[in-house]
Amino acid sequence: MATRGRRKQAAEAPADKDKGRYHHGDLRQALVDAAVALIAEEGFGALTLREVARRAGVTHAAPYRHFADKEALLEAVAHEGFRAMAREMRERMAPETGPLERLYAAGVAYVMFAVRHPPHFRVMFGPHFTRPISAPPEPEGEEGAFSLLVNTIKAGQAAGLLRAGESQPLTLTAWSLVHGLASLIVDGQLGEALQGAADAEALARVQTRLLVEGLKRPAHG
Amino acid sequence: MATRGRRKQAAEAPADKDKGRYHHGDLRQALVDAAVALIAEEGFGALTLREVARRAGVTHAAPYRHFADKEALLEAVAHEGFRAMAREMRERMAPETGPLERLYAAGVAYVMFAVRHPPHFRVMFGPHFTRPISAPPEPEGEEGAFSLLVNTIKAGQAAGLLRAGESQPLTLTAWSLVHGLASLIVDGQLGEALQGAADAEALARVQTRLLVEGLKRPAHG
């Protein structure tokens, strides 16, 4: 048989991070990346621990040194997704100052994250976990996605720009709207014509604007 | 070992339907029911063709006489779900006459279907299909869920009750809102405290009412 040449995976960044880099370079991250790529290319049905290991260039049992089981690997993918989504939301919101503009930016960012990272989004919110997923390890000082949304809406209410009262119903409305839109796009329910990120962003902008309008404090006649 | 008594499945309705009822009673439907029950009890990870066959009281290869593969069985579950969801929406909308009331009823029905039939909802919209899912076979004269929503919104616009203009954006807003809320509830993102159908219905009513308010035609000064 073909003597499968095991590539040394000579990563250029040896002392870049202080995480584990024993034999492989950083097998743990390599496995996460391989899983994401595999889902993107072949779908969830093709997500196999053994194929993930193959893509990372290790044998079929190596992943068990980094993840207790298949679900733990998916949990790592979800954590990566939650961190990345929060980061993209912060980046889109940063240039904006007004609460309404920040809310708008957050909504568009939520949808666009799902559009650009369907595997992450599906793992984060899909039916793939039997045990409840643990909270993602947030680096200190970095705000999570949900927290960003809640605080922005509260700021909008405090500034008298959004409907007064409990913030929870407004938060849920906003979350439901963007989450529903993202889900429908990612799961292909909106027709195959809509595949480009450009179309998706246009939809996200229209819908998020409608949302912000709807949550605005009604002007006094 | 135990001589597994194969129950005759003496169904009381022999000539009720003209579908297949050869050796078993109606193995095809029995398999669909078993799959739904299995997902509800053990989750998607436990959904196994062989376990489904076991629950139906047949051997492991029997399902292949009715479904080409595992995905075809899931497709049957999805079809059943789409038909049931449309039926429940029609039933909740039937007593209402005004377009706004009908829209409100449709939204609540959508969310409550998901809450009451999580396995169906997840199969319908989850990432479980590699090939595009075929349209469910609607009995003639029965309107599908999406069609119900579109027509109700158009009626509201025609009556001057909803914002004028293209109906598509409004439709997408409504669909996204209820779909997002349903997904968040079903996937347990709203906390474990929210499990009862009563809590879910309260949420669905509040959010759907907010939606209808937001889609209303703004009153002139």
Added chain:
DNA sequence: CATCTATGTTGACACTGACAACATGCGATG
């Protein structure tokens, strides 16, 4: 009654998740 075909069974194969036992090399300790 004879036969045909849809339905269900038996047996097999490649593949998977998971574990145990073993091998290896990095990095600390002397």
Added chain:
DNA sequence: CATCGCATGTTGTCAGTGTCAACATAGATG
């Protein structure tokens, strides 16, 4: 620098799964 321990990766194995082919049987059809 030499040694050693432990984290990391490998080999081998097992039960369980999806799928197919060959076979068996029962209801309908003539």
